[in-house]
Amino acid sequence: MVAPSRYLLEQQLEKQLRQRTGLSGKQGLHPVPKPFYRQSEALDALHKLTEDVDYTPSQVGLFAQELGAGGKRRFLVNTFAGFALERAPRSWPQDDEPLGNFYEVIQEDRPCWFYFDLEYSRETNPHLDADIVMAAFRKTLACFCREVLQVDLDVTSVLEMESSTERKFSKHVIVKRVRPASGEVRALAFPNNAQAGLLVSSLVQYAALHRADGGDALFVQAPKADDGQEREVCIIDESVYSRNRSFRLLFQSKFGKKRRLDLDAGSAKLAFGVKPHPCFALLETMASFVPDGTELFEHALIPRGFAHMQAKASRSSVIRHKNGSVQAECDPLLNYLIRVWDDIRRLNDTSPMPFEPTSVQSCVEMDERFLTVTLNNNRYCFCKGASHKSNHIYLVVDTQQASFHQKCFDIACRHYASPPFKIPCWIIDTSAEEEEFSNLISAGGDGFQVADVADVPQKRMRISEGGA
Incomplete structure (x- = not known):
């Protein structure tokens, strides 16, 4: 009894x-x-x-x-x-025993908080101090909120959870509030995780441009690939914003592993004041629990209606409509390509003339693997090192490799292809991914594999570093 x-x-x-x-x-x-x-x-x-x-x-x-x-x-x-x-346990665990292998599924059409999966290999970064990494993340996030979003980060709303081991640094972070200049607190919740992922992509780009200001600690050496090449990646894993993503919960471990995801005592004290009952700690650290009445965050960086669900229908419409400008704001892939090529032109083209916003003229599906995307109002060509006056450029998207490169219609550039740019994994929204989830085969679970950061050509890197 x-x-x-x-x-x-x-x-x-x-x-x-x-x-x-x-x-x-x-x-x-x-x-x-x-x-x-x-x-x-x-x-x-x-x-x-x-x-x-x-x-x-x-x-x-x-x-x-x-x-x-x-x-x-x-x-x-x-x-x-x-x-x-x-x-949830009835008291805070005092040992290291695992308590379960449960995840929340962050549904593609449901609100979520601003959430992060941070990780890096300690074996390939033996001299990297985790405290320095987290200080760099907190500073970069706060500066991004202040300078880009024009709001201040509410540090009392940041919840940090850790499951690091000797071999790997691993943290989950949930951010729930910001403070605009007016002083009124605003929730940092989004209509879907595609919008959260879009903002995270902007944050990673911001960090890359501000490496000299402390952001350098966010870029680490990944374990060598099969070809033996070294790769630099960001500790912010961009793959965790895919459709219906499983994200590990507080007190839980991965199957076959002992290390739990535990709440950081410092952030818990800031957020809760006193240590809450484990039931409430579990509830409040869920990225997918957004109570009724929560005002959803809006910003110019996030196109209205941006979501996973619109991607295929929007792109199919683009493929059929090959003449004239195309509305691409609801398509994560096309929107991402527009933003990246806008940034490349801004960083590299020294023309004093003002630039019109980039748009998509056409998108053609070559086969199951490749798309070609022709741009309007942006003719910056890496081969020429400047914008063409009349000839358009186009981007070739490799959906299997999650990358794209630039080519050109100019006869002088016909044999040129730019270095590849990586595309965040969650943006490549394919039926294969949906089938993968349906068959219960999830490669990465809560996103433990660090996604590649864009391999930006050397010319852009030099300009970026100089500007920082």
Whole structure:
């Protein structure tokens, strides 16, 4: 028999969790008790709950449990309150024993907080101090918010979690609030994780341009690839903003690993004041738990309607409409190419004339692997080292390699191809990725493989470093 004091504690915890998540006493804590072995079936069950108005989208979430090596998983539909009550320990762990292998699934069409996966190999960076790395990350993020977003970072809203080992540095960071010049606090939540990923891409570019100001510690040596070549990568993993991404939860470890994801005591003290009950710590550190009524963040860097779902339909429309300017703002890939080539022209073209914003003239699907994207209002060519006066340039996108290079219609440049530029993995939105998730085969789980940073040509790097 459960002791009365324990029973009363459970009742109080449930009541407080229901209040925090907006769950009434009549709504069940566990509306879908059975697990699913296909993510698509779990999503169907979740959508039925919200479409039938039994629950609001902010009350229920999708969770994944690793069952074996190779990414084998099962999926659970549950209320945020019910999951936190069921899966969190009743006291803060005092040992290093793993408590489970659970992840939240950050759904492609649901709000999320500004979240990060930070990591690097300690074996290939033996002299890199983790405290210096985190100080550089915090400073760069704060400067990016102030200089680019025109808001101040609210440090009391930053939650840091760590699962580092002797071989690898690994942290998750959730950021929930900023302070505009008016002084009013604004939530840093987005309509979907594609928008969060877009802003993170801008942050990585900002860090690359400000390496001399402390951002250099954010760029590290990755383990050597199969070809033996050394690679420099950013500690900010950009692959974790893909569709329906699994992101490891507080107190949880990867399958077959002992190291848990634990809450940093310093950030917990700033955020909560006093150490919260583990149930509330688990709930508040979920990137996908955004309560009803939270105002979503908007900024000029984020095109209105930017999302994963619009990508294929938007690009198909572009492929059919080959004449005239194309509206590409809802397509993550085309929007990314526009922003990158705008930056390249700004950094390299010394013309005193003002530039019109870059747009897409046409996008042609050559085959299942390659796209060609012709630009309007931007004719900067790496072969010429300047903008052409009349001939357009075009970008060749390799979806398998997640990269693109620039070519030109000018006869003098016909044999030239620029060095390749990497594209963040989450932007390459393909049916193969969706099938991968549906078959429960997830390469990377919570994104443990560090994504490549754009291999920017030497000319751009020299100018960038000089400008910093």
